[in-house]
Amino acid sequence: MNVHQYGTNFRWGQVFILDALSKYKTADAREAENIVERVTPRLQHANCAVVLSAVKMILLQMELITSTDVVRNLCKKMAPPLVTLLSAEPEIQYVALRNINLIVQKRPTILAHEIKVFFCKYNDPIYVKMEKLEIMIKLASDRNIDQVLLEFKEYATEVDVDFVRKAVRAIGRCAIKLERAAERCISVLLELIKIKVNYVVQEAIIVIKDIFRRYPNTYESIIATLCESLDTLDEPEAKASMIWIIGEYAERIDNADELLESFLESFPEETPQVQLQLLTATVKLFLKKPTEGPQQMIQVVLNNATVETDNPDLRDRAYIYWRLLSTDPEAAKDVVLAEKPVISDDSNLLEPSLLDELLANIATLSSVYHKPPEAFVTRVKTIQRTEEEEYPDGSEGGNSESPAHAASVGATSPASASNAYSAGRKPAAAPAPPAPVPDLLDLMGLDNNNSDIVSADQPASPAGPPLPVLLPASTGQGLQISAQLIRKDGQIYYSMLFENNTQFPLDGFMIQFNKNTFGLAAGGPLQVPILQPGTSASTLLPMVLFQNVSPGPPSTVLQIAVKNNQQPVWYFSDKISLLAFLSEDGRMERSTFLETWKSLPDSNEISKDFPAIVLNSVEATLDKLAASNMFFIAKRKNSNQEVLYLSAKIPRGIPFLIELTAAIGIPGLKCAVKTPSPEIAVLFFEAIEPFLSS
Structure with a gap:
């Protein structure tokens, strides 16, 4: 056994010993203190699994220790090793954060003074950011709320929409949790509403509705500000929240009937959530202001909600209101305008019994997924089987794992669960290995031997055409950004040009990409030097794939946010060209091309006509296509038309079989694509049209 094997076995031996010891029932507090005293040195171990097992053991024994001084000292000793786990790679951070999430619900004092370590870094993966955000909410207190709100406000200007929504909602949750800080939280929310970013405004309205429910008759003076954003609401939850506010405070809003009427115009097309809120809000308005306007509105709403709908929930509620209003309006007031129960803090959602069970299983899948073992x-029933019954397909069981082994701390990674657009590929085909992620140490300039990294003062593409301007100087207050995705030496880069037309230097440039079809993300920090007035700088930013894949149909939209130390965050969009993703190994043998074409169903063939494209030369066209990794397979004549067959390959080894049909020198080209992922064909067509037209 070599030294490495010995060290690995020794570490896992400690983990198993600690896990076994955690199941031992100590007799009294004295024995518990003795055990903890011997386990505490394991907190300093270099291996994260040993540290988490030691934490689990100490937490279990602390339940029996009666001395407050001993408990306080143990809490102090556990904080540094837990903080150290957050300096590991993102996957380990994620596992640590999921466990810390449980620990702070049981013992918040352990990390009460360490909230800064949970502040999100701009290059943290989204799954790490989300977990840090959740823990910050749990650790927020009157003592640190100002720091926390500053962080949340900054997060609300990030480019990732899901993260922004979570940050805005976090501000509202802090307001509900901390009564003395509620006014400060509302001030931050109002500042965010004023920036007029649609999804920020809508999320802010949602959380303000909850704040109104938590502190009734306290902060209603801001309703007028909220009403200014009515026209921008297009999400069901935000609409429902605004409608609830209007109905709940109809007597304080002079034009409440006009505001509700604007929503009623689209009542049949609204979602059930919005329709239910509109129905209740209109009834509230009628009960509070029984004038001619609300009377007409209530008749229209009740008619739509009973006669014109198929939704049983909406129809039943409408009939109940109708009968109440027609038989006993006072009873209707008692029901509809009854005092609402005050909502409470939802930071600690787990039942105490479940929380204790999860804490007893720290460092397993149970504590990562927050589900009991x-x-x-x-399958819990074990029966004897013959070899034929055990492996009916003839496969061997050498790779099977026991439930205990599968539940170990290293058994899961959030990155492995990322969804990709190629999920519908045939199971028989082995997936290609993921694209290598560039070394972040190299990207930060700590290794000057990496020839793929272009320094910021070098031109990104000296001989190429000018980059498209994405952020003109007129929009960027003097900062102009030009950029384009390119492929170089088998790697995707974002070629960027920064031009400073302001009167002052610009520095501290950072970049972030929103979720997109290919999960494109920066492979390292943005290397741009201090830009003096009147100067420019080019850079090649390495990109990685499948880091933040967006759901839904494929799209060429790439949303980008760039910030620096002197200006606000600039948001702009680019268009992804599929040509940058075509790999150098896309060439096929003719026989392989034919077999692949025949093996794919006809439904996987997508075609499109380009009436304006003219091919003047077969040879020149093939050379141009080959330069972008579309490789010639064969050609044939069809009447006066040339038919060209080519092969290409996109990430994860997905083949693209291409057929081009055109008459040389005559406008009109037909392009057909056959691929295991036909939903990507539309992106190919969007890329090939300008490519062949140029």
Whole structure:
């Protein structure tokens, strides 16, 4: 056994010993203190699994220790090793954060003074950011709320929409949790509303509705500000929240009937959530202001909600209101205008019994997924089987794992669960290995031997055409940004040009990409020097794939945010060209091309006509296509038309079989694509049209 094997076995031996010891029932507080005293040195271990097992053991024994001084000292000793886990790679951070999330619900004092370590870094993966945000909410207190709100406000200007929404909602949750800080939280929300970013405004309205429910008759003076954003609301939850506010405070809003009437115009097309709120808000308005306007509105709403709908929930509620209003309006007031129960802080959602069970299983899948161990066991009955019964397909069982082994701390990674657009590929085909992620140490300039990294003062593409301007100087207050995705030496880069037309230097440039079809993300920090007035700088930013894949149909939109130390965050969009993703190994043998074409169903063939494209030369066209990794397979004549067959390959080894049909020198080209991922064909067509037209 070599030294490495010995060290690995020794570490896992400690983990198993600590896990076994955690199941031992100590007799009294004295014995618990003795055990903890011997386990505490394991907190300093270099291996994260040993540290988490030691934390689990100490937490379990602390339940029996009666001395407050001992408990206080143990809490102080556990903080540094837990903080150290957050300096590891993102996957380990994620596992640590999921466990810390449980620990702070049981013992918040352990990390009460360490909230700064949970502040999000701009290059943290989104799954790490989300977990840090959740823990910051749990650790927020009257003592640190100002720091926390400053962080949340900055997060609300990030480019990732999901993260922004979570940050805005976090501000509202802090207001609900901390009564003395509620006014400061509302001030931050109002500042965010004023920036007029649609999804920020809508999320702010949602959380303000909850704040009104938590502190009734306290902050209603801001309703007028909220009403200014009515026209921008297009999300069901935001609409429903605004409608609830209007109905709940109809007597304080002079034009409440006009505001509700604007929503009623689209009542049949609204979602059930919005329709239910509109129905209730209109009834509230009628009960509070029984004038001619609300009377007409209530008749229209009740008619739409009973006669014109198929939704049973909406129809039943409308009939109840109708009968109440027609038989006993006072009873209707008692029901509809009854005092609402005050909502409470939802930071600690887990039941105490479940929380204790999860804490007893720290460093397993149970504590990562926040589910009890039995949720991972699908078969508990064990029976003797013959070899034929055990492996009916002839496969061997050498790779099987026991539930205990599968539940170990290293058994899961959030990155492995990222969804990709190629999910519909045939299971028989082995997936290609993921694209290598560039070394972040190299990207930060700590290794000057990396020839792929272009320094910021070098031109990104000296011989190429000028980059498209994405942020003109007129929009960027003097900062102009030009950029384009390119492919170089088998790697995708974002070629960028920064021009400073302001009167002052610009520095501290950072970049972030929103979720997109290919999960494109920066492979390292943006290397741009201090830009003096009147100067420019070019850079090649390495890109990685499948880091933040957006759901839904494929799209060429790439949303980008760039910030610097002197200006606000600039948001702009680019268009992804699929040509940058075509890999150098896309050439096929003719026989392989034919077999692949025949193996794919006809439904996987997508075609499109380009009436304006003219091919003047077969040879020149093939050379141009080959330069972008579309490789010639064969050609044939069809009457007076040339038919060209080419092969290409996009990430994860997905083949693209291409057929081009055109008459040389005559406008008109037909392009057909056959691929295991036909939904990507539309992106190919969007890229090939300008490419062949130029």
